[in-house]
Amino acid sequence: MRILIASGVRHARDYVPLLRSMPGIEVIGCADTADSPFAEDSAALAGATDLPLLDLDQGLARCDIALVCSEPTRHVDLAVRALEADRHVLVDKPAATDTRGAQRLWDAADRSRGLLSAVHRLYSPQIARARRIVDSGAIGLPLAVDAEWLAAGGLDGATVERPELVCDPALSGGGELMNFGWYPALAIRHLTGLEVEEVVAFSSAAPHAPLFDGPHGAHGVEDAAVLSLRLRNGVVATATVARTPAGVGPAPVSSTVRVLGSHGHVLADEDAPSVVVRAADGHCVSRPVGGPAGATALRRLFTEFCDDIRYARTPLVTAADIHAAVAVVEAALSSAREDGVPVAPAARATGVA
Structure with a gap:
C-alpha cells in the first residue's frame, strides 16, 4: 500500500x-x-x-x-x-x-x-480484550462506564509539535476536550454499542482559570474537563480528560476504561498494561495484556485498515462513529460553556446532498 x-x-x-x-x-x-x-x-x-x-x-x-x-x-x-x-x-x-x-x-x-x-486507540490490547470480555457476557449487561485520559505536560515540543496546535481554537478547535475527548467518546461507544443521548460537562475554560500552569489560559481553552453522559437504555458514563504537570503513569498519556456490568466489571488499564475482571462474588482475575498501548494500537490500526481495503471490509471506525464521537465532544464543549447545561449531541442531518 x-x-x-x-x-x-x-x-x-x-x-x-x-x-x-x-x-x-x-x-x-x-x-x-x-x-x-x-x-x-x-x-x-x-x-x-x-x-x-x-x-x-x-x-x-x-x-x-x-x-x-x-x-x-x-x-x-x-x-x-x-x-x-x-x-x-x-x-x-x-x-x-x-x-x-x-x-x-x-x-x-x-x-x-x-x-x-x-x-483511534480501539486496537490497543487492553481495550480489545475488554471488548471481548464485554461481548462474552462475563460481566453481564454493561450499565456504566468510566474513562480517564490524562496527558503529562508535553506542550514544550516533546510530545506536541507546538502548543498552539492544542491550545489555539483556530488551529485545534478547542483545548484538551477537543484534543482528547475523541478517545473516550469512541471507547464508550465501542464497548457499549450505544448512542449518547445527553451530555453534561464542566471544564476549566474561560471564564474559569486553567487548573494547571500552561498556555491554555492565554487562549481561553480548558486544560481539564469532566463529562457525564446518558446513553440509551439508561446506561451512564463519565469521562475525564486533562493535561497535568506530571503523568500518572510511565507513558505520555495515561488511560483507563472501566465497564461496570450487572454481574461484575472489567478494567482496561493501558498503563499497567493489564485487564482486571471482578465478578459479583468477589472473584478477581488480573492479567498483563500486551505492551505499550499507543504504538501497538497504531501498528494494528494501519495493518487492519490496509486489510479493510484489500478485502472490502468495513473499518472498525466508520463515518458514523466519527460523527457520533465528534457530536459528543461538541455537545460537551457547549455544555461546559453554560456551566453544565445538558446538551443532546447533534444527529446527522438528513436530505443533504
Whole structure:
C-alpha cells in the first residue's frame, strides 16, 4: 500500500518511522496545499525523513491511502479532497472539530470509492480484550462506564509539535476536550454499542482559570474537563480528560476504561498494561495484556485498515462513529460553556446532498 502524508503538521513524525517498519507499506511522500499555513512543517518533515515533498494533487494521484496529519481544523478539507479523488483516507484525531465537518466527511465517504476511517486507540490490547470480555457476557449487561485520559505536560515540543496546535481554537478547535475527548467518546461507544443521548460537562475554560500552569489560559481553552453522559437504555458514563504537570503513569498519556456490568466489571488499564475482571462474588482475575498501548494500537490500526481495503471490509471506525464521537465532544464543549447545561449531541442531518 502506498501511503501519502497529507500535511505533516501533527503526529506525522511518529507515524512515518512506524509505517516504514511495516511490510507491504510504502510512504511515498509528504504533500500539502499551496495555501497551507504550515507548509514549512511539511517541508521540514520531508527533509527530516528523506521523503519527496509533493503537490497535494500530485501526491493523491500516486497514493492508495492519504493519511491526513494537518492541524485539526484543516482535517476535513484535506480528507474530503482525498475522498473526492477516490483515495482511501485515514484522518488523524480528532477527525473533525464540529459536526458540520463530520457530516462533510460522511457525505464525501458515501460518494467516494475510497474507504474512510480515523486514528483511534480501539486496537490497543487492553481495550480489545475488554471488548471481548464485554461481548462474552462475563460481566453481564454493561450499565456504566468510566474513562480517564490524562496527558503529562508535553506542550514544550516533546510530545506536541507546538502548543498552539492544542491550545489555539483556530488551529485545534478547542483545548484538551477537543484534543482528547475523541478517545473516550469512541471507547464508550465501542464497548457499549450505544448512542449518547445527553451530555453534561464542566471544564476549566474561560471564564474559569486553567487548573494547571500552561498556555491554555492565554487562549481561553480548558486544560481539564469532566463529562457525564446518558446513553440509551439508561446506561451512564463519565469521562475525564486533562493535561497535568506530571503523568500518572510511565507513558505520555495515561488511560483507563472501566465497564461496570450487572454481574461484575472489567478494567482496561493501558498503563499497567493489564485487564482486571471482578465478578459479583468477589472473584478477581488480573492479567498483563500486551505492551505499550499507543504504538501497538497504531501498528494494528494501519495493518487492519490496509486489510479493510484489500478485502472490502468495513473499518472498525466508520463515518458514523466519527460523527457520533465528534457530536459528543461538541455537545460537551457547549455544555461546559453554560456551566453544565445538558446538551443532546447533534444527529446527522438528513436530505443533504
